[in-house]
Amino acid sequence: GRNFEMAAKWQIVVLFLYNSGHYLKAEKTQQVGYAPSVDCQSLPQAGYPFCDTTLPAAERASDLVSRLTLEELIAQTSSIAPAIPRLGINAYNWRSNCVHGWTASGGNWPAGLYWTVFPAPINLAATFDRSVVLQVAQITSDEGRGLHNVMLSMYNGSSTEAAGLNCFSPNVNLFRDPRWGRGQETFGEDPYVISVLGSAYTAGLQQGEDPGYLKVAACAKHFAVHSGPEELRLGFTAYATTHDLYDTYLPAFKSQVLASKVAQIMPAYSGLKCAGIPQGAPDCANPFLLRSVLRDQFGAPNVSVISDNGGVNFVYSEQHYTSTLEEAAVVSMDASTDLDLGYDAVYPTYLPEAVSDHLVDPAAISDAIWRAFYLRMRVGDFDPLSMVSYQSIGASHLNTPQNQLANLYSALKSIVLLKNDGTLPLKSVGVAKVAILGPNANATATLLSNYQGVPQFVVSVQEGIVAALAGTGVEITSAPGCHDVLCSNMSGFAEALDVVKGADYIVMVMGLDGTVESEGHDRAMTSCGGVAQDNLALPGCQTALVEQVAQSNPKVVLVLINGGPVSIPSLFQNSGVVGVVEAFYPGAVGGTAVADVLFGNYNPAGRMPVTTLESTADLLPSTNYNMSDPPGRTYRYFSGSPLFPFGYGLSYTTFKYSNIEVAPLLVSPCQDVVITALVQNIGALPGDEVVQLYVKPPQALGKPFLPKIQLLGVVRQSTYPSVSYSVAFNLSPYAMALVDEDGEHYIFPGEYMVYVGGGLPETSLEVSTISSVFSVEGSSVVNVKDCPNSPQCLACN
Secondary structure (H helix, E strand, C coil): CHHHHHHHHHHHHHHHHHHCCCCCCCCCCCCCCCCCCECCCCCCHHHCHHHCCCCCHHHHHHHHHHCCCHHHHHHCCECEECCEHHHCECCEECCCCCCCCCCCCCCCCCCCCCCCCCCCHHHHHHHCCHHHHHHHHHHHHHHHHHHHHHHHHHCCCCCCCCCCCEECCCECCCCCCCCCCCHHHCCCCCHHHHHHHHHHHHHHHHCCCCCCCCCCEEEEEEECCCCCCHHHCCCCEEECCHHHHHHHHCHHHHHHHHCCCCCEEEECCCEEEECCEEEEEEHHHCHHHHHHHHHHHCCCCCCEEECCCCHHHHHHHCCCCCCCHHHHHHHHHHHCCCEECCCCCCHHHHHHHHHHCCCCCHHHHHHHHHHHHHHHHHCCCCCCHHHCHHHHCCHHHCCCHHHHHHHHHHHHHHCEEEEECCCCCCCCCCCCEEEEECCCCCCCHHHHCCCCCCCCCCCCHHHHHHHHCCCCCCEEEEECCCCCCCCCCCCCHHHHHHHCCCCCEEEEEEECCCCCCECCECCCCEEECCEEECCCECCCCHHHHHHHHHHHCCCEEEEEECCCCCECHHHHHCCCEEEEEECCCCCCCHHHHHHHHHCCCCCCCCCCCCCECCCHHHCCCCCCCCCCCCCCCHHHHCCCCCCECCCCCECCCCEEEEEEEEECCEECCCCCEEEEEEEEECCCCCEEEEEEEEEECCCCCCCCCCCCCEEEEEEEEEECCCCEEEEEEEECHHHHCEECCCCCEEECCEEEEEEEECCCCCCCCCCCEEEEEEEECCCCCEEHHHCCCCCCCCCCC
């Protein structure tokens, strides 16, 4: 009864949050007192067109650029853009991040200032819910504006590091290899999910209640073929086939440009070699990538491009693509990298000489700075404070109760139930003793992932459980078992085995942290007493600890804290491990969320946004970017049997699928297909179901580089017991199109299988799905560009 009531309570919370619309539209507070970034009230600039708010931003930016000397233009190419006092323009620092909440690093923040640290992007991906991602980004942009305004008041109108109105997010790289240390920053391994959720994040950052301005300018990174190896990233050049480039690596960036109108792009440190540039080039010096693809093919002439930190320097010093730093500046500017991010930027030092040597056209520099000022004008940086409603956002908008509720809600929706023998949800009635073990049980910083902000508090998993059991009289015992996540020996096992004696159940909080996976560091083999452990396994002796505890007291609930997927085949099969909960890096209130799921206060419905393999034996070298090379990468190509498939996740209730209908059954190449199905909650509890649409292309095409199956639709919906609802998916020509060797999207004639269900069909784990077919008529392929009414990106529909 309590479980039902608590689950029902969450449904009411959900309805409140979403029926209230943009509930984050906080009441307007008294205007924050600070100097504006640009003084357009004083002469002479007050009379110049760039200060005329009635003119379009593009025209104003053109006027401003025309008034700058060459020296001033070159100075603005640095990410630490200096002031232009003669025109009333204050300094602007372009270095800010907001990957899952506003990032603190680099900021000179006043004491006592706190804001929301959300679950990691990999958690947000696990929600399979665009509305959650949108909400997180909306709060992030509110808090980012608030922090910007607070810092402007401290620095008399100058934008400081980490407090600008642009931020280097989202990361829409594809989590191609589970060893990659930065996979936690991404939305998983699927181009469709990354495109849809990444575009939602950008929309949430940029769009607000004031349509005249961007709330915060998003920057999609790292363009474009980039996912490790981290240790080689500064000098590595990835090779991608034309098919893989346009089918796997570019779709999310194309959606950023076309669907969410991203304001800025950041090229990767690494280089790209492909048919379009067979000799290869570092990404920020790659004219094929930045000019041909981004500016021409994607139609983004006005999008600002900023290098990653030190990226222009690394063209010379790490990639050895040029013989001098001056040449590095030349090729990067010529490729269309507008701004040089770095504390010792190359552009301001070497572009003057390059212009004198006639190696760089001054017009290219003018174009680059035009795009920078165009972005700043779109966020309202050049307008009076009274005109920009977002300037009323201040410190009172940070860390609000509504924001923390949304934080908890996003964490709850991200948790994935991987195993349950019926023990979960746990009960407190009739329970005398609970044991809590594991190196991550009391971890706090670990829950925040990387690029985190400054939370007022962090709830560990142990603290969440203790709070959930408060007042019940249940005895709680604990021991780490491992001294740290690397757990190189068994010296703490005896204490752990002692505290679990007589426990009604044991919660073991295991997993990874930043010492195992991080920026600059991929997951490597670890050791347990000198015995090597697989890269993808729990580090060190963690698996041995769980096995020994489960043998001693076979009532173990395993909670995983991690970014990249963890391979636990022996523990999954172990009958003493009665449940497995995947929490990823759940943010500042992650411990509360985990406890709510464990005790049935929330019915989990997260889904795996990545494939969990059995071991690294199923992997190619991380330097191999070919998706279809055996055994294949990600669920779309992998030919083996994964431990946990992409899209997999359990619930405390059960859903039944029926009545699938496809219309029409025979379609012309440029015609939409509508798939409907009936979903019923046949269990005893209310809960969410993540309904997934998969499409399998015609099997007789003879093209082994094509994906075996693709996710092309998701609906997450809450339902009460015995209630049925209908879901409908609209499959556009672009969605059903396949990328051929030439990189073009074609609609192939033949029979297509469609599957609707709670996960990936035809896997070793039982997933409820139903299927049907439709056929595309004709005898030849049709380029989707020739379909006049079709969207042209995965998130455009």
